[in-house]
Amino acid sequence: MSINQNENNLEKKKPSGWHIVSSYVVQNWWVYLAALLLIMVSSKLAVKIPQLIGRFTDQLQHGTLEVQQAAHFAETIMLISFFRVTTVWLGRIIINGHGRILVYQLRKQLLKKWSTLSPSYYQGHSVGDLLSHALSDVEVVRQFASMGISQSINGLSMLTAALYMMAVHMNWHLALAGLGPLIAIPILVGYFGPKIKNQSMHYQSALGSMAQLVEEVIGGIRVVKAFGNEAVTLHRFEEKVEKIVHEKVKFVRLSSLFGSLLPFLSSIGSIVVLSYGGYLTINHTITLGDFAAFFLYLAQLRQPLEQLGQTLNVVQRAAGSLNRISGLLSVVPDVVDDPDAKKEHRVIGNIKVKNLTFRYPGTEKNVLENISFEVEKGKTIGIVGALGSGKSTLTNLLLRLYNPPKGTIFIDGVDILKIPLENLRHGIAYVPQSGFLFSEKILDNIGFSDNSPDLEKAEKAAQSAVVYDNIVEFPDGFNTEIGERGVRLSGGQKQRVAIARMLYKNAPIHILDDSLSAVDTKTERALLHNLRHNSSVKLNSLRRKTTLIISHRLSAVRHADEILVLADGTVSERGTHSHLIHSGGLYSRLWIMQSGTEEEQKVVGVDGNVRYSEPDLSEERNGLPLSLEGEPA
Amino acid sequence: MTQKAKSGLLILLPYLAKYRLRVVLIFAFVIIASSIDQAQPYIIKNIIDNHISVPHPDIRGIFRISMGYLGLVLFSFGLTYYQDVLLQFTGQSIVREIRTDLFRHIQNLSLKYFDQNSSGRIITNVVSDTEALNNFFTDFLTNTIRGIFSLVLIVFFMLKLNQTVALYCFLMVPLILGASLIIRRGIQKVNQEMRTRLSAAISFLAENLSGMAIVQIFNQELKQQKEFDQRNKLLLQSTILENRLNLLFFLVTEFLGDAGVAGLVWFGGGAVIRGSISFGVLFAFTVYMRRFFQPINNITQQLNVLQSTIVSSERIRKTFKEHPDIRELPSAVSPSVIGRVAFKNVTFAYRAGQNVLKNINLEIKPGERVGFVGATGAGKTSLMNLLARFYDVNGGVLEIDGQDIKNYSLESIRGSVGIVQQDVTLFSGSVLDNIRFFRKEIPEIHVVEACRLVGADGFIRRLPQGYHTVLSERGSTLSSGERQLLSFARVMVFDPKILILDEATASLDSISEAVLQEAITKVSYGRTLLVIAHRLSTVQQMDYIVVLDHGRIVESGSHEELLRHDGFYQRLHESGILLEGVAV
Known part of the structure; x- marks a missing residue:
């Protein structure tokens, strides 16, 4: 089998990497199903708590609440909280754990594949590059297969559950108005994430370039000193450091903008609920309890929504990494046993090389x-x-x-x-x-x-x-x-x-x-x-x-x-x-x-x-x- | 935190003092922004108590307050952004100065320092340790300042709402802090283990990839895979554990938050029924209770950063405390050098008590060519190290043109003594820059001349971009002969009066060596030439040969004289060590 043939094969079937994860999920479908159910139960329980506090508020306002009942409310909250925390924990460790097992298997498969490839392959691919597949690409897959899946399930089910409670049990106008700014969070995360990541890479490479210079200078310190070249070297070093500062400041502009936008958006959501919700409460369209519960929902949703945005980035990056890994795993070795190799032949030691x-x-x-x-x-x-x-x-x-x-x-x-x-x-x-x-x-x-x-x-x-x-x-x-x-x-x-x-x-x-x-x-x-x-x-x-x-x-x-x-x-x-x-x-x-x-x-x-x-x-x-x-x- | 460790952080002080105005400004901004953020529940409480739960609800009041708060939020948004950029910029400016100072300092240290410290350690110092200081600003300072102010403000607002309820709430603090610290410590331990296992797995992989041919030739693919599997499995176990602990931490704080709310419902509910607090107050407490966790969390998370900053800054401080052994005298001069060298009774030791050179007496006239031979460890290279003033003699005097070498400025010594070593050091950059050593003031024509002289011009012109070809991986694509030619050309650009060739041709094959021999003959004209070599063909052309053994000069004379003399040189010659080069 010649190398050219292999290349043709690769051309023909551009491997898409998603099947690595999807087939794994399908193989372990019952595990993932169980985790999905656990997380859904947890969300359902989680959104109960603001509702309870709302009801508690209403009874309090109407003066129908006894101290005894307050204790009962507290007990229920604790109980619900305990179960919601336990179920979500179980659900997430199941998914995350399986993501890690997938990664373990990928590493194993990579080495197995690499063991079959001949030096001609290693001539074209540096060890450093291959290792970075084993390190960073596999790491991205891990993030996707564990955090990505569990957080998106969690985020979506929390959003659905909270939206259901707010819109159906309370007021859908207010639900939309209050959640509006928060819905922008995943979009913002999805927008800024890659940019920040990109800029962070520029920063890292500026840092790497400085490190390289230091390495070269320390390694060649005799030469630097022998030529009395310290001033020139220092000047080159300063240039590298300047570049780092430059890239870092660019990075900070982005990340700070993003970092201050998040709390800003949730504040806007609160202000909407405050004014519009206040108005509805005075009109008696909603109760004071609903009004209070709305704030708590906003607080509850902020983190899952941020995570949903992060998931978007992970998915984006995972596409590339999965394709690369799948490409690696489908390389066909060029030196293999001939189909009619003489299996029983043992080497004795006569060598002949002819033309x-x-x-x-x-x-x-x-x-x-x-x-x-x-x-x-x-x-x-x-x-x-x-x-x-x-x-x-x-x-x-x-x-x-x-x-x-x-x-x-x-x-x-x-x-x-x-x-x-x-x-x-x-x-x-x-x-x-x-x-x-x-x-x-x-x-x-x-x-x-x-x-x-x-x-x-x-x-x-x-x-x-x-x-x-x-x-x-x-x-x-x-x-x-x-x-x-x-x-x-x-x-x-x-x-x-x-x-x-x-x-x-x-x-x-x-x-x-x-x-x-x-x-x-x-x-x-x-x-x-x-x-x-x-x-x-x-x-x-x-x-x-x-x-x-x-x-x-x-x-x-x-x-x-x-x-x-x-x-x-x-x-x-x-x-x-x-x-x-x-x-x-x-x-x-x-x-x-x-x-x-x-x-x-x-x-x-x-x-x-x-x-x-x-x-x-x-x-x-x-x-x-x-x-x-x-x-x- | 020991006293010693604390003093490491002190190196930051002078730099911080320089930027004190900015630091004060940043603090002020943080306080304002956090105040706006933490006032929100308090404002909601006001709306509930004063505008909603009243006999005559006031919708206009609600709007007015909302719009006012919107203005504040917008203001705080801008402020937070600006403050963050300012803080990071200040941090970066400080780190830049520390880096530059550190690099300058290290570069000026004597070779002894580089002998005693591995290059990895020095690089870590300049790159990672300073980066840890950077993290101190970006992560630790930002989060701690913000966290502490938020905490203070939350406490303040709670007390303002109702002191009794507030004090009850504070009972939660030790609980949160305790749980936080315990789980964090566990996470830290697991994290460390995970990193160790990851690097074990990766370095195993790295080694096996670079030695894959060996693995395959020895048919050991399965054995190596099995071995990797063990490491891979260990890694898997600790990543799973790490994830469980991290999730546990997150969920324990969630649960504690809910518990706090439940407590408020229970006790606070009673208080509302009794009429000792209003509903708005209770509501505000519920929100503050949930907010309590974040700053505590953020601050405990930063303890690791603080720890690594302390370690790093201590290392940086230690480096700053090193002083160069080789110092210029204030009265140092820079005359033009002719090239006479005299060792007068010179004794030298790298480590006290272990003399590597003993009573060396040697006079070399300007323009003379001297060969040095002797076994490894005989002291040949040490002799050259002294001449370049990488080290100072322990006894005796080393003179150039009749003047003690210590009376010259370092710049003048290193301008007049050129060294070509066996290992060629090339830097990332173009061929041109490598030869003129990045000194842009040296014109290209000069460089080309030097290359013609040593015979490097031909192969350089055949490179894709000629003199402007950028050397990849420090010239590893060039043959050792070509690399050595470049280093010859580099020395020639600087036109030294005294030229040292330290095993310059040792690692070359016979054919490249012949090319270089020719170059040596050409460049030695008009210079004092000191050549260390193992190969007879190199040394026997010299005017005379100095034989060193165990730090002493045992023989000297021309090749023929020495051969007739039937001494050490003759034995070296016969044994073949001198013939073929490589000694142990």
Whole structure:
């Protein structure tokens, strides 16, 4: 399945996100129905209280009220209040709780989906962007699915109930006149909300831009000081701060206007009731009790109406977020098992690459051109070349992080496109350039391929990777946490732990992608020696691994059975180290640059003795890494 | 609140004093607006008692009062708006000044401060701590001032209506306050837990997304999903709990409000029957009773803001108390520098007692080119740090052109000593601005010249907008060679007499290094050049080489001399450490 096809699919069905919420509600319809009923009951009870006070007022005015009855009124109010509060609480926690469960499920589904997507996807989507989906978009969905639903139900049912009481039991003219200004509240909230939100984002981004400047200046403080550039930097900082003030003032103008409009509107409502209601009371169209109850209704409705307005904003924002999430969940992974993949195929370790030409999807230039090589089980191949020569692409294809063209890469004679991903990756252990590690215990990192890592095995792997001594020096040894919360490893230590992780996996194929770049020369030698011989420890089996070493440092590959020199995606030279050294090509030039000077090159020539293979031999003889003094001149 | 914490808030005082007139004005506005707002129930009471519940109801009176009140409400609307804008503007002005002062102060601190404090901490200080002060104005002050005045006015009107009933009503206060504080504290705790769990879940997600290839290569998708599920579930639990508590708080206050009204109905009703109060008074009390909660609520909500303000302002105060170690002498001079450097018996330690440089004696003539080699920690970079006067020597004298470095102004030192480091620092902005370091007074032609000199002009012109290309993510799209060329060009624009290259080519591949070698040869003409390098090809071109070990100079001489000498340099050379670069 090609990427283009996927894009077409996405074009065809523009996912609308509402179904995420609607199908969830339908699935849990009885829960939502129960919550709806509870909230309706609560509203019905809530509007009873002003009515009771109205009746109490009337009896009081007519002098027909006994002290006993007053107590009875009070009791009823308490009772009703208790039930209305309990029912609305239950209704809302049911809805809000389910909204949160939905969000939990969405997060889970997102990670599940992301786990199936290949690096080509992550190249086009930054981790930061994806995380913001998991954070802010999901957060918006939460607001919509919990607060949005419960507040709109509550607001609407309160409005209906109060309007019913006011219009039917009292006077509908006054009801309309008094509620008129309040009805404007949700409209105002709906109008101002997005504007305020928008302006608040401007403010936040001004703040972010200042933070960025501070970060850059603090990070580069040496440079700032070295150039005596403090005054210029301060001036730039002042500009950023000025911008913040500017955006904030704009924000405040909006939010203050909005903030003072709300109480203003409810005051207007009160004034209408006061004058028109007063007039009706004097006319005896309504009773004094009705008059009093009207005020209480106005007070009661203000908050639900404000919330109704907020819901409008949430709905607006939710539309975008839901669409984005639904889009994410419907991405089709581009690297998947072939339908007729050979399920039972287990990797043994023979690699064959035949006429491989590859370009990354969506690009124009071939990264690899017509590459062919073969590695028999147990042999080592070295691949060297400058940055951008295509070395890492080769690994990406071998691991099927990207799909190679059909019939170009074979493992044990089987096209890797026909090998199930799980089996393929089971058969390959890999060390990335960065030595990427997780913020977990060192043991968990080394035993990453295992559900419950074995300490003994991890120790052996660490010994082979020449990182054991470093690890045991940490406070908690193999149980030391790595990263933010624990110890920070140096670049070289990270790479060696990542190599231990590879060794722990004990797969038939080893791939090291420039994994020794931060390891010093001495350790590198010891490590390479261990890799070659699987010697200093016996990890499960003595069987030698098929090994692919990619490096820009030649010292890492010089023992390989064959070395490929890549330049601009093609193999420019190939052969063993000594062969390449003598051929006078790019490899030998690189070797001179990396190891010394022209002068020494002459020495080699004069002696007629390949100076650089000498340490080689001695190392082979001793089977030991060279010590500082031990190297013969 | 401890004595120490309180003193943090004191840093606000001088700034507030500057704006005291405005502050007084704001207070006055708040009082007026709240008075108008809180007078409403009292006015309704008057209408009921004096115009409705009387033998001869007076509709004109009602209208008159209504219209009067409408006028007041309009006035209060304008006033509230204006007062809010004024308050926020004042707050922002203060925060702006604090931010600028703080940034200036931090920038002038010596490198020692930046060694001891993580950049994250410093950034938090300038960005978030000052933002917390901003919240202090926008949230805390607004809400507390308004809340307190409203409360005072409600109490005032209640007492004015009827003292006995008012006193009974006040019995509710400890109840409301108690419930408020207890539930709020619970909410705060849950909130904290929720945030911790959220960040745990998100950072797990972040890490797994950036390491997704590793997860997939190791076939660990399911294990990682399971692990995420645990965090996700914990997060779910605390969000549900948080929501329940928040709703509980809201509903408890509702219920207490109803209870207050019920109490009024019971006792107040009796009082009306007995004729000790009028119905209007009872009605006004019912409304005030409901209004009582909001200010209390608002104020308790602001306690968190106050707390974080205290913490933040204390941190800001601490930063202000830091003083730069490196100070200019009042008599500092800025002569033009020729480039002679002399270390005379120099001793230096970052931490007392741990000397990283011991009795260094070294003379470098103007225009000389000196290479420095030695293992990591031998003291090479420290030597350069002293020359740029990032730190001061602990013993001995460091001289430029025969004058103690301390007699120069900082500006003159940093104008004459240029450094190129291994890690290139680029800033968000155009290539042009990066090279001239945002100094607009340096003409573009100057920059182009410098770039031609170092050989950067070619690749810059190939960028989409040439010199005006804006570097995304601080130049991460450029190769390390290109970045290093930019930093060379930057140094050249400032034309330093003494040029330090601190492992400037260490992180480059062999081909980029060759390009830079050429640049170095070109730019070193007419300058004193100090080069720290691991690669033999770089140092052996120098006039002479200084070998450092454990803070001492152990050897010096030309490449050939040193090789013949069969000493430390020769051993370094043989071991391969000097050849290939990376030492531990």
